Each structure stands twice: as structure tokens, then as C-alpha cells.
Amino acid sequence: MSLRHALLGLLAEHPASGYDLLKRFDTSLANVWPATQSQMYAELSKLADTGMISVAAEGPRGRKEYTLTDEGLVELRRWLTETKPQRNTRSDILLRVFFLGVLTPEQARGYLTELIELSEQGEQDLRRLDESIDWDDDDLSVYGRIALEYGLRFNAMRREWAEWAAAQIK
Amino acid sequence: MSLRHALLGLLAEHPASGYDLLKRFDTSLANVWPATQSQMYAELSKLADTGMISVAAEGPRGRKEYTLTDEGLVELRRWLTETKPQRNTRSDILLRVFFLGVLTPEQARGYLTELIELSEQGEQDLRRLDESIDWDDDDLSVYGRIALEYGLRFNAMRREWAEWAAAQIK
DNA sequence: TTTCGACATGTCAGAATAGGAATGTCGAAG
DNA sequence: CTTCGACATTCCTATTCTGACATGTCGAAA
16 A cells, blocks of 8 residues: 555655645645545554554644654655565556547547647646745755656656547548 | 446457456556456446346356447447546556655665666567557557557656656766 | 366455545634 | 634545455366
């Protein structure tokens, strides 16, 4: 399970509450690992139970601020380095492409056009995100920028591919 | 749920048994929508219950050959055209990138190097797959080729990105 | 004729995901 | 001082996914 490690990773930067983490997931991490509120709070409880994180302070509205424990940091590093064979990514978008043959050529082209628009939208969103973040020059943010660059290249590649694909349909 | 529709899509080409479909998933579809045997048989039962598919013939070892019903084809077309907002793809590979800051620069570069190798491997596998398939020129296979091209471009893009990213780490 | 690999399906427990409802508190603006 | 939006967590149900385990049959080769 990667949600577990995503939470450890975010807490490695600085302590935060479930609510804080939720917002982080909604913005940057949403693109690589979407998660819901119910899942997060449940996972935080489990991580606290197993000693990976601990409640550092309690705030105003029952707010619990979690910190990464030494044990949690060890586990995070283990996950990062002992990268087991990574699972195939699931893509319903691409899955549909396999079956476009049951549609008319016009409909199929229509779908690919949607993908082009989706990619353009994605590129724009990422550019906006880029501008909205103040990339203070701490070490951690280097990787945030690298991840963002991935997103930009990915969307560009997908757009070009979809344009090419639309042209293939006779 | 997309597994449901993936099965409908495969059956749209020609009737098949669960066992047959399983093999299809292990090869081409594994890259976009991995699924296990237990999931498949369960899903086939459900699809049969709801009338999307039906048992056309029974074979040797309790083999049940399923066919797509008219109702199933309608549902498949609906799924393809009324493409609801597509969910974000999950990528544990990219997720790790966000947290490489907790490692040493050497370790981080090591991870990116793994990604480069993974991408090269992916490109090779796809090229081999390409050669192994006899692309008979029916209409359906056009989209198989288009999907394969996506995979090739995706891996190439990821490799180039990882090379660039490794160079960013000071 | 035995034996073994490929064929073929079914079931089950446990984890992960999705999406929502319920509940309550604090602080600032009016 | 009231009200309302943001803060903050917990609980719930249903579905999906994972990884095993269980069971059995057919056909070909030794």
C-alpha cells in the first residue's frame, strides 16, 4: 500500500494534521496518488498504532498534529530504496482506446479529440500550479519540480500521440 | 469499474471463455488494466447475471464460452462514448519521486537510474510484443497498434525525463 | 497405462477504495 | 452577539482488488 508511505513522506517534511495532509493530497499529490478523506484518517490511525507516527500536539478542534517517528523514517527510506517491482499503472483512458473499434470512425476520432483537450488542460493546470507554488530553494522542493516536469512532459507526449492517432483512423 | 467494460470489450471481438480472457489480460491488456483470475471469474458471473453476456456454449472441462449480448454491446458503447471524467492515474513510481529528498543524492540518482532501466526494458518488451503479434489488417487491430505506439512513446518520454532529472540533482 | 502439464473454474479472507453522512468547534465578519 | 465558513475528525456501507487455496478434467507423451 502506497498511501501509507505517501503520508510518511509528507510528514517527513514537517508535522501536520489529517486535515493539512488532506489538502496536500488535493493539490500536488492528487495527480499521482488520489486519496479520500475517510481513507486518510483511517490510515493515520493505523500508522499511529504501529508507531510509525505519533501525535506531537493537540490543537483547537480536536486537531491532532502528527510527527514522523524514527521508526517511520526508517520505513520510509526502506520503501524508497528497496523499491519492489512496481505495479503496472491502471489507465481507463488508455483502456478505452483498445475498444474504439466498436464505434464509428467519427466517434473514435471524437474520443481522441477529447484526449487532446484533456492533455492541453493538464498542461495548463500544471503550469498554473507551477506559478502558484513558491519554490523556496530547500532541498525537498527540487523533487517537487522534477515531478512537475514529469507531468508537463507526460501531457505533451499524450497530446502529440493523440494527434497522431487521430490521423491514423481512416 | 473498468474491468467490467474491459471484458465486454474483449468479448466484442469474439466469444471466449474466462480462461481465454485471462490470457489476453496477461499479455496486451496487462499494461493498462491488470486483473487477477479470481476477479475475472467473479466479474464474468456478475455480467452473466445482469444479462450483459451469456453462455453461448459449454466445452470440455466445464468450459463456458461467453458471448456479448445486444445489451452488453449497448453498455460497451455507452461506456466508450459517455466517458465520464477520467480518474487520475495512480503511480507509485512517480509518488516516490516526491520523497527522494529524504535520501542521499546518490540514492536518489540510483532510483532515477532504475527508472531509466525500467523504461528501456519497457520499450524492448513492447517492441518484442509488436513483432510477436500478427497484425492482420482487420479494423479492430488498428487500435491495438495505436495503443502500442502509446506505450512506446510513454516509455521513451519517461526515460528522457529520468535522464534529465538525474542531471538536476546536484 | 500412468503421469503430468495445460486447461478450467470456484471460493474465501483480508486489504484498499469510493463516497458520503454525522458531528462538532473555532474565529472572524457583520 | 449571532452566524457562517473553514477547520477537524469519526463512522458507515458498498465495491474492488489481492493472493491464496481448492478442485477437477482432458490430452499427449513416456
